[in-house]
Amino acid sequence: MQNKQHFGVIGAGVVGAGIAWHLAKRGHRVTLLEQGSVPNPISASFDQHRLTRRMYPGQPHYARLMDECYAAWADLFAAMGEDHLERCGALSCSAIVGDWADRGRKVLDEVGARYELLSGRDVEQRYPFLTPGRIRWAVLEPDGGVLLADRITTDLARLCAHADVEVRANTRVTSVKKETGTAVTETGDEFTFDKLVVATGAWIPQVLPDLGSEVGPCRNVMVYFDPPAEFAEAWKKAPAIIDFGGPEEVWGAPPVRGTELKLADIGVRGSAEAGSRAEASAGELSTIRQNLAGVLKDFDRYRLKRSMVCWNHDSPDSRFMLKRDGRVVMVSACAAHGFKFGAWSASWAAKALAEEVPFDKAARHMAGLDQ
Ligand SMILES: Cc1cc2nc3c(=O)[nH]c(=O)nc-3n(C[C@H](O)[C@H](O)[C@H](O)COP(=O)(O)OP(=O)(O)OC[C@H]3O[C@@H](n4cnc5c(N)ncnc54)[C@H](O)[C@@H]3O)c2cc1C
Incomplete structure (x- = not known):
């Protein structure tokens, strides 16, 4: 050197x-x-988890970079001697015209990404824990999934x-x-x-x-749940749910490889100095529960295990x-x-x-x- x-x-x-x-x-x-x-x-x-997907509404540059990104993980996992990416797929649902998945699918088409298009009926059959009759269609990215952070x-x-x-x-x-x-x-x-x-x-x-x-710190709340017993197996086989569709901004990480089911709401976040306000408030938890109740069947029977606050930052x-x-x-x-x-x-x-x-x-x- x-x-x-x-x-x-x-x-x-x-x-x-x-x-x-x-x-x-x-x-x-x-x-x-x-x-x-x-x-x-x-x-x-x-x-426990961070989600990976190619769906990037409004940011085709990052959708294009995902091939390099997956190659970088492969190199790192080879050095670690263990592959920490669970390729369970990444699901983005569309419930109304112009929602996140609707905009993101256009980007996937623009960059020539491979995905499976599921009808609303396919979605209901495969993922029985979702509220029936809400989803128009969904995109399943086969190479997406969960990184065991x-x-x-x-x-x-x-x-x-x-x-x-x-x-x-x-x-x-x-x-x-x-x-x-x-x-x-x-x-x-x-x-x-x-x-x-x-x-x-x-x-x-x-x-x-x-x-x-240029960069502002941002505080996020995430919640770990136990699903009702009849949905436990379906959740274990579920993909990373990048978006449940519609105006709600909720997402979910399935309980893969011994992790727990984690659900969160992007809307429940706000600027706050990193390290500050480390507890979720009752109001924040109530908003998350309310938004999840709209997208998950029988959500009132999910058991809240614990919540977690985490900080990232963002630029405009x-x-x-x-x-x-x-x-x-x-x-x-x-x-x-x-x-x-x-x-x-x-x-x-x-x-x-x-x-x-x-x-x-x-x-x-x-x-x-x-x-
Ligand atoms: C709730 C949440 C969900 C997310 N979901 C996803 C997702 O699904 N997919 C995805 O790709 N990304 C996701 N992200 C973003 C992702 O987690 C971050 O972009 C990434 O982990 C940032 O890594 P980092 O090393 O830059 O920062 P960090 O992991 O925060 O590391 C910074 C380190 O610096 C240390 N440090 C800070 N200040 C000092 C100091 N003064 N002196 C010494 N050490 C210091 C900290 O203790 C920390 O260990 C999510 C983020 C959050 C908060």
Whole structure:
């Protein structure tokens, strides 16, 4: 290798830990700084499931990038020795003209994606837990499904350790010095690197306040349920339900490979500093229940097990960002659709940091602006 460097990476989510591993594998010295444990249960990357799909209404650039994305997961799973993607399919239902799936199907056709079109009747027969008579049609993507997020971030931590990444858990960075590549921690310690990567997800504005206007942290509530006994088997075989159709914004992760059934409502979210308001309120739970009752048959018999609050961030156009200022590089791939791109984002950011591809080219590719 021509130029061996010392990289600091702040944040051990799927993006930061992935970048650290890619750089260490290339022979660079890497130090990973994480405010909590590694992986951290409050990170966006640590939950039982994250869904993957090609359906991208209004964002054909990301639909096109899904082939690269699936290839990046295959490479990562080969290194882990375990495939953490359950290809149970991704189902997007349409209940009214112009809803999310109706707009998304046009994008799938535009990019030439393969999918199965199910009639309303097919949907009712295959998925008996859905409210009958609501769905016009549904799109089933065969290569979509569930990424077992917490198992992936746990294995990434193991890969980092094997690649001799120096992991500093419980090390919260409070500020960075861009000219020198220095991370300053809450205890006043300073660590200086050739290049310092900020991959702190929803916490980016806390570490890099000048970016606060571009990426806003967002708080989301998810709920784990036990379904009524007669639907338990159908749920176990169900696809990832990306959208239940209609104006409601509810989605569901099936209980695959020992995980639990998780249901959520995109509408129950709001801007809030990452780490704040970690409990779901009674009002939020009531809204989620109300919206689920419209799309799930006999929903009043589902048993609420627990709720969970999780933070991601978003930019106005939901495009991933790779930016540099002095010796500091910021990677923002924590948009609400960022986990499925986690392996791919880490790989592209690492290629740019290792100077294998021009930085601006990698930044344009990650934002989907080079198509
Ligand atoms: C409720 C919810 C549902 C989602 N569903 C999907 C989905 O179905 N499909 C999908 O593709 N994506 C989904 N996402 C988005 C996806 O989870 C994120 O895009 C992705 O996990 C972001 O990874 P990250 O590494 O950028 O951030 P994170 O995983 O949040 O990691 C950031 C890390 O930085 C650490 N950190 C923060 N500040 C500091 C500091 N000052 N010092 C040191 N360490 C620090 C944190 O502790 C954390 O470990 C969802 C997100 C949420 C919240």
